[in-house]
Amino acid sequence: MATKRRRRAFPRRKVCRFCADSALTIEYKDPKLLKYFITERGKIIPRRISGNCARHQREITLAVKRARQIALMPYTSTLPH
């Protein structure tokens, strides 16, 4: 097979949530906010899906990793099969 073109347009071309609302702060202490940026398995959602800008994605990543250290967020959670 020759190369297939995967024309999958990821819908998240929208603006970064945090850039749009400058009053939202990213806190490692706040699992309520952070949980929207991890998958069901506990993995951090990539930027092209979450729609964050580079800077905020980095902040989220740092926050999640810190929260994991104090058990506010999981490192991993098993999914039912």
Next chain:
Amino acid sequence: MRRYETIFIITPDSSDDELKTIYEKFQGVVTGRKGQILAYEEQGKKKLAYDIKRHGKGHYVLMDYLGPSDIVAEVERNLRLDERILAYITVKLADKVDPESLKAKAAEPRRTVKEEDAGEEAPPFVAGERGSGEEAGQG
């Protein structure tokens, strides 16, 4: 003086007396190194995201303090040595803080997402996440 924030988790089966002792101990550590505690907030028992030392819950404490740069090593050393403390993390909040001006501001509440705001935009679920076979060529 720098401003730091340390969160630590105390084993949930400690008595109120023990909690008080721990409080006094850390007060001593901080003031003994010419620091100043801005806040010592006992956030109570919370469920842990994963078990630590076979405990499912822990008593969380947030300590906001000022001090010279060597104070952190001392605080953490004490946290490490105390067996009642399950985990900790220290974050630097600011450099060069002037203690007097800080008293005026006190602890600024930082706005975080409330439940209603968060509900608007749930993230799309990454397809193919179930079990193994994640991202098997789907990009």
